[in-house]
Amino acid sequence: MQVVELARELVRIPSENPSGSEQAIASYISKWMNRLPGVEVINEEVLPGRSNVLGILKGEEKRCGLAYLGHMDTVPSGPGWTYDPFGGIIKEGKLYGRGAADMKGGLAAILMTLSNLALSGQKPKHDFLVCATIDEEGPGMLGAVDLVKKNYIDNNTLVVATEPTGNELHIFHKGLVWYEICVKGKNAHAGNPEQGVDAVYGMSLLLTTLKKHLQKLNYNHPILGRPSLTCAKIRGGLKTNIVPAECIAEIDLRLVPPMTLHGTAELIEKVLNGVTLSVPGLQTSFRQINNDRPPIEANPSSPVIGAFQEAYRIVTGNEIKIGGFPAYTDASIISSLTSNPHCVLFGPGHLEQAHTTDEFIPIKELVEAEKVLTEAAKILLY
Numbered sequence: 001m002q003v004v005e006l007a008r009e010l011v012r013i014p015s016e017n018p019s020g021s022e023q024a025i026a027s028y029i030s031k032w033m034n035r036l037p038g039v040e041v042i043n044e045e046v047l048p049g050r051s052n053v054l055g056i057l058k059g060e061e062k063r064c065g066l067a068y069l070g071h072m073d074t075v076p077s078g079p080g081w082t083y084d085p086f087g088g089i090i091k092e093g094k095l096y097g098r099g100a101a102d103m104k105g106g107l108a109a110i111l112m113t114l115s116n117l118a119l120s121g122q123k124p125k126h127d128f129l130v131c132a133t134i135d136e137e138g139p140g141m142l143g144a145v146d147l148v149k150k151n152y153i154d155n156n157t158l159v160v161a162t163e164p165t166g167n168e169l170h171i172f173h174k175g176l177v178w179y180e181i182c183v184k185g186k187n188a189h190a191g192n193p194e195q196g197v198d199a200v201y202g203m204s205l206l207l208t209t210l211k212k213h214l215q216k217l218n219y220n221h222p223i224l225g226r227p228s229l230t231c232a233k234i235r236g237g238l239k240t241n242i243v244p245a246e247c248i249a250e251i252d253l254r255l256v257p258p259m260t261l262h263g264t265a266e267l268i269e270k271v272l273n274g275v276t277l278s279v280p281g282l283q284t285s286f287r288q289i290n291n292d293r294p295p296i297e298a299n300p301s302s303p304v305i306g307a308f309q310e311a312y313r314i315v316t317g318n319e320i321k322i323g324g325f326p327a328y329t330d331a332s333i334i335s336s337l338t339s340n341p342h343c344v345l346f347g348p349g350h351l352e353q354a355h356t357t358d359e360f361i362p363i364k365e366l367v368e369a370e371k372v373l374t375e376a377a378k379i380l381l382y
Helices: 002-011 023-034 100-121 142-149 199-216 261-278 304-316 328-336 363-381
Strands: 039-047 050-057 060-072 094-096 126-133 158-161 167-171 175-184 228-236 246-255 283-288 322-325 343-345 360-364
Touching: 002 094, 002 100, 002 363, 023 039, 023 100, 023 126, 023 261, 050 100, 050 142, 060 100, 060 142, 060 363, 094 100, 094 167, 094 261, 094 363, 100 126, 100 228, 100 360, 100 363, 126 363, 142 328, 158 175, 158 304, 158 328, 167 304, 167 328, 167 363, 175 261, 199 228, 199 283, 199 322, 228 328, 246 261, 283 328, 304 343, 304 363, 328 343, 360 363
Parallel strands: 060 126, 060 158, 158 343, 167 322
Antiparallel strands: 039 050, 050 126, 094 360, 167 343, 175 246, 175 283, 228 246
């Protein structure tokens, strides 16, 4: 099975991020695409030494009607593996390795889809773009952003990213926003705490109040569930016997439709003002520390959804499951930048395996994904 061998080869090429080391895998993919008839291959530099690799099967109309995306970078492998993270080991029906699920399996599946269509000799109605992106695991997702900046994808393009969804069709994305919150009080000897203002206490009050307010909001998405708050980093205090004068926390807020970033900022400001009034001498402030990432939902009438429902029936005889993704992806970045209502996820592997030791992808899902992706592309392009 070509898709399995291709996935193994991709796993064997380290492409960890941070470090921006996609160059070797980008070179491999570029050479692989160049052997396909009728495919224009573009190595589009995004940052020095870091390029998206685009394969375009030209259509009768010179616009990108359908785009399949897969990112080349992975998180670092880390210690403690049973199997070599770059060995491409197959055991008991699973391919092991860093990026096997997230998302070199999905990347192999879309490369094989491009090959299947190119070798068929048929010219599609519109251009078909398969893109291997850089930096999806980075804070800026710069590969996907570059596709929009350079007009390879617009708000009419049907976009599918092959993130690990277990071959479900995910049409919703949680949004996310990161804030740094700063609480300032006043130092004092811990033996006389009433002479100071405890910033750590103020922060604890603020975070618990914010969580309570978030839970009271009337947002409970039928697929994505409720919004969530995680205090991921916190620091404060100088010494055990000093009342802390400053505490800084970084929080991760996950949003569900129809929540907005503006509404979330208003909620935080309201809570901060309330805590400030309740603790004399306390000062609070906050700032956003990531790019805007609102929650995303595809148009339920989008042709990409119907095509995948039909393709899945043809390949498996079953109905495809509709789901939502709790993390942000290249597809959701593109949707947020362009207001594109046709951005979805479908891919082999499971998010529970992503970023873990002994990451793996089931071979059966990988083979099935290639077939469904190919069938859906035929439905949409011919």
